[in-house]
Every structure is written in structure tokens, then in C-alpha cells.
Amino acid sequence: MKRKYADLHLCPDLGNDKQVTRMIKKASELEYALIAIPLPQNFPEEKIGKLQNICQENKMDFASRVNLKPRTPNELIRSLRKLRRRFEVIAVMCESKQVARQAAKDRRVDLLNFPGRNRRKRFFDKAEAELASNALGSLEINMKPLLTVEGRARIRLLSSLRREVTIAQKFQIPIVISSGASNELLMRKPREIAALTSLFDLDKSSAIEAISKNPMAIIKRNREKLSPKFVAPGIRMIRRGKDC
Amino acid sequence: MLKKTRRRYLALKIDSDERFSSSEFISAVWDAVLKLYGEYGASRTGLALIDYDDAKSFAVVRCVHTGVEIVRTAVASITRIGNEPVAVHVLKISGTLKALSKERKRSVCV
Numbered sequence: 139m140k141r142k143y144a145d146l147h148l149c150p151d152l153g154n155d156k157q158v159t160r161m162i163k164k165a166s167e168l169e170y171a172l173i174a175i176p177l178p179q180n181f182p183e184e185k186i187g188k189l190q191n192i193c194q195e196n197k198m199d200f201a202s203r204v205n206l207k208p209r210t211p212n213e214l215i216r217s218l219r220k221l222r223r224r225f226e227v228i229a230v231m232c233e234s235k236q237v238a239r240q241a242a243k244d245r246r247v248d249l250l251n252f253p254g255r256n257r258r259k260r261f262f263d264k265a266e267a268e269l270a271s272n273a274l275g276s277l278e279i280n281m282k283p284l285l286t287v288e289g290r291a292r293i294r295l296l297s298s299l300r301r302e303v304t305i306a307q308k309f310q311i312p313i314v315i316s317s318g319a320s321n322e323l324l325m326r327k328p329r330e331i332a333a334l335t336s337l338f339d340l341d342k343s344s345a346i347e348a349i350s351k352n353p354m355a356i357i358k359r360n361r362e363k364l365s366p367k368f369v370a371p372g373i374r375m376i377r378r379g380k381d382c
Numbered sequence: 383m384l385k386k387t388r389r390r391y392l393a394l395k396i397d398s399d400e401r402f403s404s405s406e407f408i409s410a411v412w413d414a415v416l417k418l419y420g421e422y423g424a425s426r427t428g429l430a431l432i433d434y435d436d437a438k439s440f441a442v443v444r445c446v447h448t449g450v451e452i453v454r455t456a457v458a459s460i461t462r463i464g465n466e467p468v469a470v471h472v473l474k475i476s477g478t479l480k481a482l483s484k485e486r487k488r489s490v491c492v
Contacts, residue, residue: 168471285461288417323397323461323469330458330472333451337418 141346142171143328144353146203146227146249147280147316149176152185157321159192164322166196172357174201174227179217201357203227205251211240218246226360229278235261242269248356249278249314252302255287255295262302267309274359276352277306280318281331299338313340314356315348388447391432392475393485394457396439398468404434407441410463411470414456427452432479442482450475 145165150158152175165173175189186202193200204225208214214230214237222228229249232238238261241247250270252260262277270277279302283295306313315335319325326334332345340348362368367375396407408431415424427449433442445453460470474485 285459321467323467325469326458327471330454333455334458336451336455 141350142354143169143350144172144174144357145170145317145319145325145349146172146174146201146314146353146356147176147229147278147318148173148325149318149320151320152177152181158189161319161322161325162189162192162196162198164325166198168325168327170198170328172199172201172354174203174357176203176205176229177225179204179221199357201226203229205229205231207231207233208237209234211236214240214244218244222246223364226357226364232261233259238262238266239269242266242275243273244275245273247273247275248360250275251278251280253280255283255291257294257298260298260302262305264305264309267305267311270311271309276312276314276356277302278314278316279303279335279348280316281326281334282318282320282324284334284337285324285326296338303338303340307344312352312355313344313348314352315345316353387428388477389428389444390447390450390475390477391479391482392443392445392450392453392457393473393482394441394443395471395473396441396463396468397471398439398463398466400463400466400468401436401439402463402466402468403436404431404441406463407431407434408443410460410468411443411453411457414460415452418456418459419452423452429453440486442479442486447477 148161148165150161152158190200202225204221206214206217206228208217227248228246229251230241230247231251231253232241241250252262254260279299287295303313315331317325328349331349332342335345369375415427415429428446430444432444454472457470457472460468462468474482476482
């Protein structure tokens with residue numbers, strides 16, 4: 139069976155319809171089967187439907203995603219309570235240690251993203267990994283910073299990513315590689331992304347899983363949970379009626 | 383005894399509205415290899431430009447089979463040629479130029 143690739147972090151300017159269409163078309167050309175675009179929390183349902191239609195026209199699947207940037211753990215908990223049933227993917231941009239710890243132990247969080255370039259602001263350490271290994275969160279790595287920075291900044295970034303990948307593998311935390319692309323020239327083919335991950339010592343099979351199996355598993359799990367037939371993990375409603 | 387070098391040919395597509403000369407293109411590839419792997423790494427790739435068509439934004443480069451991943455990574459890391467933003471995608475990798483000619487025809491049709 140042909141492997142399906144996913145990019146869970148495409149960042150087009152949602153106000154620019156032409157750019158959104160161009161990027162979705164490009165993702166289809168680059169052989170992705172599924173994409174997710176981070177949406178504002180109050181994004182109208184009809185616009186989500188429109189994005190789904192564009193993806194369908196390009197023979198791709200679309201997943202709704204929200205990026206949370208809470209300042210405190212309580213703010214994160216409130217946002218999760220409000221948004222978990224509305225979006226298929228929830229990513230937390232961990233900009234403080236307290237938020238990172240709360241996100242790692244909360245089973246409603248799908249992706250842990252550490253956007254800071256400063257090594258001290260990347261909070262994915264052993265303690266964080268241990269918390270995440272007991273929950274369902276995956277470590278998300280965006281390729282955009284790797285492509286856009288150069289010189290010492292890239293050296294520091296690669297060194298941080300190498301350390302994070304080693305910790306994630308040691309604690310068996312799934313890794314998800316996304317493009318984080320804000321225009322089509324920052325999008326790469328899945329195999330090219332896998333090649334780029336060799337820069338931070340992610341082996342080829344893990345890299346391929348990080349752009350295919352791991353993101354697909356998140357979407358499958360969440361779609362199952364969001365379906366009206368879902369009762370509890372492992373329990374699904376098969377039929378409703380008098381003869382049951 | 384000296385081992386016969388196994389070569390690989392990479393068909394590349396340059397994604398940009400601008401046109402570039404062959405020297406600008408291969409310089410960008412060399413720069414990317416040098417930035418990521420240094421002179422030692424670059425010396426192990428056996429990189430050479432075989433064919434370049436600026437009108438169709440299509441290129442073929444050659445490298446040794448052990449250097450394919452290095453070249454693929456370097457090519458994926460290219461974001462600019464000169465001052466113009468670009469993306470370079472690998473269309474196909476083959477051991478013979480004959481197999482790549484089909485890919486070229488397809489890219490011409492597109």
C-alpha cells in the first residue's frame with residue numbers, strides 16, 4: 139500500500155484566498171495526502187468547509203488545527219476545555235516552562251511545539267519528556283526555521299533539535315515533522331524533509347514515520363473521538379434504536 | 383584494487399518565476415553543500431552539473447551513490463539563488479541518464 143504523507147502545519151495567510159489555494163495545490167503536487175492549517179479560534183464553520191472543498195478538489199484530506207499560545211497553565215486548561223471538541227489537532231506553543239509542563243501532561247494536547255530559537259527557551263528536557271510519555275502528546279518540529287536561518291543561528295538550532303530528538307526517542311515520544319511553511323517556496327517534498335532531518339540525526343525510517351504514520355495516527359485518533367459514535371476509548375456506538 | 387565508482391543522476395526542478403544561468407544554479411548547490419557539510423563533506427559527493435535547461439527550470443546533476451543523501455539534503459535547503467527566493471525539488475534519482483530522460487519529457491509536458 140502506498141504510504142500517505144501529512145503536513146500538519148501549513149501557515150498560509152488566511153486572508154489571502156489566492157495564496158491559500160496556491161499552497162494547497164502545491165501540497166497536492168508534492169504528494170501530501172493530508173494537510174492541516176492552523177485556524178483562529180473563532181474561525182467560521184463555512185470557511186472551514188470552503189478549505190475542505192479546496193483540498194477535496196486537489197484530492198487531499200484537510201484537518202482543522204488550532205495553535206494555542208497560553209501565558210499560564212490555567213489559561214491553557216480553559217482553552218483546551220473550550221476548543222478540544224471543535225478542532226482535530228491542538229498544538230501548544232510552549233513559551234514558558236509552566237505552560238510546557240502542563241501541556242505535556244494533558245491528554246487533550248496533540249502536539250508540543252517549542253518555537254523559541256534561544257536554547258534556554260526550549261523546554262523539551264527529560265522531565266518534560268517523562269510527562270509527555272504518560273500522555274498522548276507528540277513533539278512537533280517545524281522545518282521553516284531550519285530553512286530560513288543561517289550560520290550560527292542554524293548551528294544552535296540543529297544542536298537543540300539533536301538533543302530534543304534524542305530525548306524524545308529515549309522516552310518513546312512520537313515525533314511529528316511539519317513544514318511550518320508560510321509560502322509555497324518553503325514547502326518541500328516528504329522525502330526532502332526526511333533528508334533534512336538527517337541534519338539532526340533522525341534516522342531515515344523514523345523521519346519517514348514522523349511525516350506519515352505519526353501525524354496520520356493523531357488525526358485518526360481525534361476523528362474517532364470527535365465522531366458522535368464515540369463513547370469512551372475502545373467503546374463505540376454501533377447502532378441506536380428499539381431492537382438494541 | 384580501486385573500486386568502480388557508482389554514480390547517481392538527480393533530476394531537479396527549480397521552482398521560481400525567475401530564470402537563472404547554469405553557473406548561478408550550480409553555485410547555489412555547491413554553496414548549500416559547503417554550508418551544511420563543509421569542504422570535507424563536499425569533496426565526497428563528486429558533484430557535477432550534467433544538464434541544465436533554464437527555460438524549463440530543469441537540471442540534472444551527478445554525484446557518487448554514497449553522496450546522494452548529502453546532495454538531496456543540500457538541494458532541499460536551498461531557499462535563494464542570488465537574491466531571488468526559490469525551491470529546488472528532486473524529481474527522480476537514477477543510475478543512468480536514460481531513465482531520467484523520461485522524467486525530463488514529463489516535466490516538459492507539465
